[in-house]
Every structure is written in structure tokens, then in C-alpha cells.
Amino acid sequence: MKAQRKTICTQLLERFTHDGECFRQSINNGDESWVHHYDSESKMQSMQYRHKNSPAPKKFKVVASARKVLLTIFWDMEGIVHIEFLEQGTTINSERCVPTLHALKGQLRRVGQDKVKDVVIQHDNAPPHTSRQTQCALQQLELPTIPHPPYSPDLALSDFFLFPLLKKHLKGNHYETDAEVEADVRSWCRSQTLEFFANGMRKLVQRWRLCIECDGDYVEK
Template identity: 90%
Template sequence: MCAAISVGEKMASARNDHLMKQRSVIEFLTAEGCSTVAIHKRMKDVYGDACLTEESKMQSMQYRHKNSPAPKKFKVVASARKVLLKIFWDMEGIVHIEFLEQGTTINSERYVSTLRALKGRLRRVRQDKVKEGQHDKARPHTSRQTQCALQQLKLPAIPHPPYSPDLAPSDFFLFPLLKKHLKGNHYETDAEVEADVRSWCRSQTPEFFADGMRKLVQRWRLCIERDGDYVEK
């Protein structure tokens, strides 16, 4: 897995550098007074298929005649705000769910509090069996305070390469399916969102969660076979 760390970091860094360079070009040409269409054409000539596609919305603004009626704007319907979800699960199902309050910052102290709640849930629903958890490389997950808490709570962590959502089962398996379920639904309150998420989680069978973990093992093997390269599918 050491190869996965070094290659993953290089690939992520290269993608970010390429993205930032193109955005800098857009900012510079915009400051010069170039139109969106002209900017896109010049960048397309240089970058080809690697050219950013985020300008499509801006381009469409240029295709309206100056005497055309102003575009209609649909009335924005009040909806629930974004809800931040933290979830822990294994082959048997959901172990612990937390919905963080709006504006909550996930720092080391907050994450340690979550780990303590997780430990309590493990005692109740898994008879305190030894579990190894997977944590990404976000700063609250790797801080000294968090590492000390993991040792005190006896929650060993599986090594995880940075910038590797392709090896995080919540990212490549659970969340995409949950988002598909939530897509198109309208919720008036955060409580409605939370209730629907909990209901969806409870409706999944143990085989569903076991399948997610099997896919993780498959991705580990592919990552090793590819010398640490990303696993797209």
C-alpha cells in the first residue's frame, strides 16, 4: 500500500495543478476584457480535450440577442439546508449515525467526541468486539489528540492512503446509493432529511453492507495489481 500513497499523492497533485493553471488563465483573460466565447476558444486550442468544461454555463449567456427578453427565473422554493452526515458501518449494517448541526466545525475535539459515541454503540450493538476502523487522512482524523483517543478506546485504524476516495467504501458504495435515493425529493426541514436517511439505512439488508465490504477488498487487490493507481470501478 506504500505505492498507493506515493502514486495517489502525485496524481492528485497533478490534477489540482492542471485545474488551477486553467482557472488562472481564465481569470487573466477575463481581466483583459476577453469574452467568454473567446476565452473558451483560445483554451480549447491549447488544452484540447483537457480543457475545462465549467464555462458552458457562461457561454450560454452569450447566445442571447441584446433585444431578447430577459430570461425567466423560477421562484426558489424554501428547502432544508445542507445536512452533514457522519456514519459508521460494517458487514452487518449501520453501527452509528450522527447528523451535525449547521455550522458545526469538524475538528479533533469534535471527532474524538464522535469516537466516544461510536465506542458506546459498539458495546451495545456489537458486544464490544474488537473492530478496526478506516479513517481518511483529514486533519481531525490524523491529529495527535485523535490518535491518543483511538488508543484509549481500543479502536485500531486500518492504514488508508491520502486522496483515495476510491478505497473508502462510504465514498464509492454507500453515499452514491444514498444520494440516488434522496435525489429529487423535497424536504422542508432538516428533521425530514434525517428521518429519510435513517429509514433508508434501516431498510438495507446485511447482505447489502457485506457486498460493500467485499467490493472494498476487491479494490484493495486491484490497487495492488496496478501499483497503487486509482481504481475507477
């Protein structure tokens, strides 16, 4: 697998070297992640000032709530392109991926035909993304993809960049309904600057380089 990771990263980096910013600007990353109604605070978030002689505050083990919604998001160097949510109990499969891709294509058309022609999709290798039905839909919609090595969340843009930062914002917050979670996720996404998204794309190219330098090994933070 290390050889495959290195080969794919080499191909992508060569394409970036040849096409420059045009290639990076064309990448549209799509991924899914669960967001919970409540996720406990990190140790850093829960730290509080106390006098050195004060007793330590009691801590209770809290786990993420069972209530959650599935976030599907597509984004590029300019920001969020498409976002949708599926309620708990919904399964992400080809039947769900295909209408999502149609919605994405519609959104791309609304922002300009040139953008539709230039876009390339970055997906991980989850079965719903690689199924024959999904691949046929991508071909029909003229949405080409770039290769992604299997079992490589360290090279999946949303996994190593967007989702960790989003969930850091959500940690410690309590939401009563799915709508509250969705509203806060959308609000956080809208509040991010153009530079935020551009920086994420720059990190993706950096990861390709690091993977090659590490001879295909997993890239640490």
C-alpha cells in the same frame, strides 16, 4: 503516492488473506458527507416519456440547495453501527470527532463486548481523523485503525459505495427541515439488507486487489 497506495493495499490484502473473514468482519468504516435539503435530479431521473413530435420539455439549471446537514456514519458488514448529524455551520474537527468516537464505543458495547474487542476503524486521512487529539482518543478507547493512503476516495468504502447510493435515493426529494432529511437517511439505512452491507465490504477487498494490479493507480468504477 502510487507506491504508497500499492504498499498499503498489499498490506491490507495480506492481512485479509491471513485472517480471512474475521478481518473483513472486524472493519468498521467511518466517514462524513453533506446531505442537502434538495439535490436536483440526475438526467436519468428527470427523463419522461413524450411523443416524438412533442416539443422538448424546458429544463432549468438547478443546483443543490444551500441548506444541508453533515452526516457522520459508522458501518460494518452487519449494517449501521452509529449515525449522527451536525447542523450547517458546524465544523468537523478533533473536538467533534472525539465525542463521536465515545458514542461509537458506547454503541459497540451495547451490541456485545466481543464486537468491541474485534473492531478496527477505517478512516480516510482528513485532518480531524489524523489529528493528535483524535489519535489519542482512538488509543484510549482501544479502537485500532487500519491504514488508508492519502487522497484515495476510490479506496474509502463510504465514498465509493455507501454515499453514492444514498445520494441517488435522496436526489430530487425536497425536505423542509433538517429533521426530514435525517429521518429519510435513517429510513434508507434501515431498509438496506444484510447482503447490501456485506457486498460493500466485499467490494473493498476487490478495490485493494485492483489497486495492486494497477500498480497503485486510481481505481475506476
